[in-house]
Amino acid sequence: MALHTWFAFFVACWLICLSPGAGAVASMSTGLRYGVLRGGWNILGLELGLVLQIAIVAAGVGALLATSALAFALIKWFGVAYLLYLAVRQWRAPTQDYDTLGDDHQGRRRGVLLIRGFLINASNPKAVVFLLAVLPQFLDPSRPMALQYALMGLTLITVDVVVMAGYTGLAARALKLLRSARQQRLVNRGFAALFAAAASLLATARRAAV
Template sequence: MQFSLWLALVGAGALISFTPGAGAINTMSNALNSGFRRSIWGILGQQAALVVHITIVALGVGLLVANSPVAFNIIRYAGAAYLVYLGVRQFLAKPSLDAESAQALRDEPRWSMFRRGLWVNLLNPKAIVFFLAFLPQFIRLDRPVLPQYLIAAATVIVIDVLVMWLFFAGTARSFQRFTRDARGQRVLNRIFGVLFVGVGILLATIH
């Protein structure tokens, strides 16, 4: 991949990562509930989903999904339902002021956070369609394709990890003062619950 083309990919990848979405909401929620450092496990789950999406596009399966209304809608509505489920659960979550409950929340298993991050990004067919339109612009067919896709995948993933962890998870730190009392926790739970539900509804309704 040419250096100038790679720089363009870096710029586009950064712009995409900074665009708020379900992944950003999930990252901030994890950072608030489990702490800045442990939020990385949810982010890694989201990156695993990106690997799957990029692989699907590279293999040409993404084109089949994009052109199959049935397959697209099944994935779309499943993803929307999952986001709404996360939102309702967050909205109804009770404040945890006692030390034992708060510690249990912060000690959520790493695999649980990873798995939630994976499904949040995986059940988004629009990501497949987006990568289908986005990645080929940086791939030159007159050169070996596999190395180019590997470079593109590594670039997009590294950028997304940095943005999710250093920006969105880091931003969540400024909200931690609201978690010190029941009212603050309830407000944050409802805000993030509404955000999850809102993104889920957008996923289901926007074509």
Template sequence: MDGHLWLAFLAASIIISLTPGPGAVMTLSVGAQHGFAAAARAIAGLQLALLIQLAIIGAGLGAVLAASATAFLVLKVVGALYLVWLGIQKWRAVPHGLGSAPLARRQRLFTSGVLVNLTNPKAIVFIAALVPQFIRPGGSEWLQFTIIGATMVAVDVVVMSCYAGLAARIRPWLASVRVQRMQNRLFGGLFIGAGAALAASSNR
């Protein structure tokens, strides 16, 4: 991949990562509730899902998902329901002391991060439309995909880490039960809104 082409892709990756989405909502929510270390587990899960999405696109399945209304609908419904379920869980969460998440909870954060990104067919379709524009015929396709994947993951890790760090800095202001309840309902509403937006999306 030429230097100027990579810089163009880098710029596109930054814009994509900065655009608020379910991953950003999860990162901010976990960072505010449990701190940066816990949010890092969710971020790792988001990146694994991103790599899986790129592998799907590399295998040509992204085009199938874009073309098949049924496949897109099934994955969209699953993703939307999962986000709404996360939102309801967050909305109904009982406020408690701020601190590090228990071990079992930290392990679930990684899995939740994977599922939040992986069940978003709109992201797969979008990446499937974007990535081929930066693949040049005649070069090693897998090498180009490796560079693209490394760039997207690196950018997303930096952006999500900034979100997590920002959320962690405001944790001292969330000590009261009233503020924690407001925070739970804010992020619960954002998750539910993200699920509704996904449910209303199309593959066009």
């Protein structure tokens, strides 16, 4: 991949990753509720989901999602259901004293946040089809495909980690301000509405529009 081609892809990555979506909502929600360190587990899950999406595109399976209405619908509606589940969980989330969260609580939450982040990205077929449309535009047919996909994947994941860490960190800065139960309930319900909005947007996704 030529340097100018990679740089164009690098710029495109920032535009893609900065676009608000379910991953950004999850990162802000996690940062606000659990802080930066535990928010990193959510980010790790998101990136593992992104790795899966890139691998699907590189393997050519992404074309199946672009052409099969059934495959696209099954994954899409699973994603919608999962985001609505997260919305309900966020709405009903109990208030807590952030100063008393112990190491044991943190340990139990790591796996949950990791799996949650992974499922958010892995259950978004529109993202796979989007990558299927974008990534090939930067490929050089005369060079090894695997290396180019690996380079683009590494670039996209690196940018996404920075962006999601930024969302998590900004939300975590507000954590110390949310001490009253009423404030926490309002914020939880606000993020519940955002998860529900993300589910609604995913529900409107159509293969022909990608």
